[in-house]
Amino acid sequence: MRLSPLAKAVLHILNVIVIALLLLPIGAAIIASLQSEVMLRGDLRSVIPRDVTWDNYKILFAGDESREGTIYSGIAYLPDAIRRFGTALVNSSIIAVAVTLLTLTFGSLTAYSVARLRLRWLGWFMGLNVFARFVPIVVLIIPLYVAFRQLGLVNSLPGVIIAQTGFLLPFGILILVPYFASIPTEIEEAARIDGASRFTTFMRISLPLSVPILISLGAIVFIASWNDLLVPLILNTKPDLMTVPVVLVSLIGDNAVFFGLLCACSLIAMLPTVALVMLLQRYVVEGLTAGAVKA
Amino acid sequence: MNVPTLFTFLCVLAYPALFAAYLALHQVTLKQLRSGEYPFVGLANVIKLFVDPLFLISLSNTAVFAIFTVTAEIVLAIAIALLINQSSVWTSRITRVLILLPFAVPPIANGLIWTFIYDYNGGFLNRILLSTGLAESPIHWLGNPDTAIYAVGVPYIWRTLPFCVLLVHAALQGMSRDYYEAAAIDGASAWQRFWAITLPMLRPVIVVLLILRTASAVVVFDEILALTGGGPGDATWVAAWYSYRKSFQPPFDLGLGAASAYALAVIIGLLSLIYIRLIYRRAEGT
Numbered sequence: 001m002r003l004s005p006l007a008k009a010v011l012h013i014l015n016v017i018v019i020a021l022l023l024l025p026i027g028a029a030i031i032a033s034l035q036s037e038v039m040l041r042g043d044l045r046s047v048i049p050r051d052v053t054w055d056n057y058k059i060l061f062a063g064d065e066s067r068e069g070t071i072y073s074g075i076a077y078l079p080d081a082i083r084r085f086g087t088a089l090v091n092s093s094i095i096a097v098a099v100t101l102l103t104l105t106f107g108s109l110t111a112y113s114v115a116r117l118r119l120r121w122l123g124w125f126m127g128l129n130v131f132a133r134f135v136p137i138v139v140l141i142i143p144l145y146v147a148f149r150q151l152g153l154v155n156s157l158p159g160v161i162i163a164q165t166g167f168l169l170p171f172g173i174l175i176l177v178p179y180f181a182s183i184p185t186e187i188e189e190a191a192r193i194d195g196a197s198r199f200t201t202f203m204r205i206s207l208p209l210s211v212p213i214l215i216s217l218g219a220i221v222f223i224a225s226w227n228d229l230l231v232p233l234i235l236n237t238k239p240d241l242m243t244v245p246v247v248l249v250s251l252i253g254d255n256a257v258f259f260g261l262l263c264a265c266s267l268i269a270m271l272p273t274v275a276l277v278m279l280l281q282r283y284v285v286e287g288l289t290a291g292a293v294k295a
Numbered sequence: 296m297n298v299p300t301l302f303t304f305l306c307v308l309a310y311p312a313l314f315a316a317y318l319a320l321h322q323v324t325l326k327q328l329r330s331g332e333y334p335f336v337g338l339a340n341v342i343k344l345f346v347d348p349l350f351l352i353s354l355s356n357t358a359v360f361a362i363f364t365v366t367a368e369i370v371l372a373i374a375i376a377l378l379i380n381q382s383s384v385w386t387s388r389i390t391r392v393l394i395l396l397p398f399a400v401p402p403i404a405n406g407l408i409w410t411f412i413y414d415y416n417g418g419f420l421n422r423i424l425l426s427t428g429l430a431e432s433p434i435h436w437l438g439n440p441d442t443a444i445y446a447v448g449v450p451y452i453w454r455t456l457p458f459c460v461l462l463v464h465a466a467l468q469g470m471s472r473d474y475y476e477a478a479a480i481d482g483a484s485a486w487q488r489f490w491a492i493t494l495p496m497l498r499p500v501i502v503v504l505l506i507l508r509t510a511s512a513v514v515v516f517d518e519i520l521a522l523t524g525g526g527p528g529d530a531t532w533v534a535a536w537y538s539y540r541k542s543f544q545p546p547f548d549l550g551l552g553a554a555s556a557y558a559l560a561v562i563i564g565l566l567s568l569i570y571i572r573l574i575y576r577r578a579e580g581t
Contacts, residue, residue: 003383014378015386022393025400025453028419029408044417044433045425110300135312136514136563138535139556142542142549143314146323166303173300227401229517234543245403252407252521259411266404273399281395288398288458289465 026267033057033264040259056264060085079258081250084242085265092226092243093272095160099225100218102165103172108214110169111176112202116185126177129170137167141234148235155238163231168221175290179213180206216287219280223273244269315560318553324546333550340554350555352529353537356444360533361512364448364455368508369501371452372459377493379460380467391464398457406521409450413437413522437523440530447531451518455511459504466500467493502573510563534559 003011032040033056035049060082114125144163145154153159183206191201207214229245236242242250248269251262277284319340321333344350379391397405412419413436424430436446474492483491516535519525525532525540534555542552 003381008384011378011381011384012386015384015390018375018378018390019386019393021453022390022396025405025408025412025450026396028412032411032419040417045422047419047422047426106299106303130567135308135560136510136535138514138516138538139315139560139563140308140311142538142553142556143311143318145542146318146549147311147314162303166308169300169303170308223399227403229401229403229520245401248401248403248407249520252410257410259414262407263411266401266408269404270400273401274396277395277399278392281392284395284398285461285465288461 029263029267032259032262033267035260037258037260056260057268059261060264060268079251079261081239081242081247082261082265084239084247085244085268087240088242088244088247089268091157091241092245094157095164095232095243096222096225098157098161099164099168100222102161103168103221104214104218106165107169107172107176107217108180108207108210111173112180112206114173114177115180126174129173137230140167141230145234154235155241156236157241159235160232160241160243163235164225164228167231168224172217172221175217175287176210176213178290179210183209212283212286213290215280216283216290219276219284220287222276226273312560315553315557318550319557321550323549323553336550340550341558343551344554344558349529349532350537353532353534356530356532357513357515357534360444360448360515361509363445364452364512364515365505365508367448367452368455368459369504371456372463372504373494373497373501375456375460376463376467377489379464394460395457397454400454402454402517403521405450405454406518409518410522413446438527440527443523443527443530447515447518447522450522451512451515454518455508459508462500462504463497466497470496506566506569506573510566513559513562 031047031049034052034054036051036053036055039049039051039053148154148159148163153162188201188205191205192198196204227245228243229249232241232243232246233249236246244265248262248265251258251265318333320335320337321327322336322339323333327333375390375394379387379394381387415421415433415435415438418433418436420436421430421433425433437443470493475488478488478492513533514535515533516539519531519533519536520539523531525536538552538556538559541555542549
């Protein structure tokens with residue numbers, strides 16, 4: 001079907017509108033992050049700033065000494081959490097990497113056995129898995145908090161890692177099972193005849209064949225962990241253990257809102273995940289659609 | 296091989312789920328947490344919950360939020376998926392890449408950015424309206440109790456659209472072109488082709504989206520925390536916000552919080568049962 005020039009023009013316009021809406025919050029954040037608080041408060045009408053400053057970003061990484069920058073003349077108070085931003089970036093990275101590795105390891109072990117061993121209770125297991133996907137974290141976080149308190153897992157990075165892995169595993173297993181099941185058993189049987197154990201077959205044959213889906217899952221799990229707010233917010237109250245989203249939360253509700261600083265933080269917070277999505281576009285699309293359709 | 300998974304499941308999913316039921320039936324506030332003894336109170340928490348006007352308001356706010364966002368998500372997802380499916384239009388290919396962007400943005404970062412967009416004094420939207428002359432005076436986007444819940448819904452929809460669009464787009468790509476060519480030969484307009492062919496074939500994916508997105512909308516949290524904190528008044532108190540506030544801010548009533556979270560879980564459980572039944576029916580059909 002060929003499109004008429006008029007239809008094409010309409011489609012171009014629609015695309016421009018959609019793209020503008022997709023970029024609107026990012027654009028707004030960039031504009032705000034490049035302005036001083038004085039500028040933002042001084043002119044409430046113009047969209048494009050006349051002056052541009054990098055001070056918001058400098059403050060985030062320079063620590064204490066440059067906190068009296070040019071952008072806050074007259075404002076002595078700055079949210080304390082800003083000082084934790086560097087630590088938070090490290091914490092978030094440790095947690096996200098650990099959760100990704102654990103989910104991939106546990107998930108592929110379980111998914112492989114579900115796909116290959118035809119045990120009766122596995123049907124139930126998969127049903128429960130689908131069910132677990134729907135149980136909202138808000139529901140589990142309260143008892144989890146009480147339980148982790150007793151186990152001494154609150155205020156620790158491992159606590160957050162264990163909790164997030166548990167919440168993301170059902171999703172991982174749901175994605176991996178159909179994929180493992182689609183690998184022809186003949187290849188594995190050939191290896192088994194040659195004397196390889198089941199575990200060796202899994203490591204040497206099934207896993208290498210599953211690299212694309214593991215990349216998809218890994219990317220999605222990393223993003224989910226990096227973006228997660230509720231688990232670290234509730235399990236960790238120590239400032240040293242804050243993750244990036246928790247630092248972001250602590251910037252609101254204080255005496256004054258620093259929009260420039262807030263937008264700078266938000267933009268840096270999304271940098272790793274946006275980079276990941278743009279680099280691994282095809283894998284992310286694959287993983288997201290596989291998770292919902294092939295349940 | 297299943298031991299690590301089972302252990303994690305027990306620790307993080309099964310145990311808390313059962314423990315939540317236990318907490319809901321006991322009195323658990325800061326005092327009890329310190330002493331380690333939780334007196335049994337039976338259904339008192341559940342009763343307290345359902346006579347609390349704030350909880351009922353939260354439920355109705357949640358329903359409004361879910362209906363608004365899920366409808367918008369599905370309609371927009373179909374429209375945008377159709378748009379990016381036009382591979383001969385070069386701008387569509389740009390949209391197809393950029394549509395993924397919101398998926399990567401941390402919900403809380405998105406929420407905070409929108410506090411700047413919505414701000415009354417010098418917020419981005421008001422700047423656009425004032426500098427282009429579309430409005431005489433700034434608009435209080437989040438301040439109107441009647442519309443605040445919709446204002447909170449917009450950033451939420453912005454963030455969740457990629458997933459919906461991708462699902463619809465995947466379904467569109469699985470469709471055979473033959474139907475369309477046959478219909479075009481018969482003289483069907485694009486509009487007729489959409490209603491007679493595309494929409495019926497999208498039905499399964501729409502059902503999936505309906506359930507998945509509703510389950511996600513009823514537990515919305517990050518945007519509420521970032522943008523309104525439940526306000527103005529109780530206009531944006533939603534169910535998850537209720538559980539959080541009752542449990543982790545004064546009065547730190549974890550029993551009540553657990554009871555409210557359980558009520559929410561029952562609603563979502565019903566939704567997921569429907570979902571599982573639909574999947575199994577689909578699996579049998581093919």
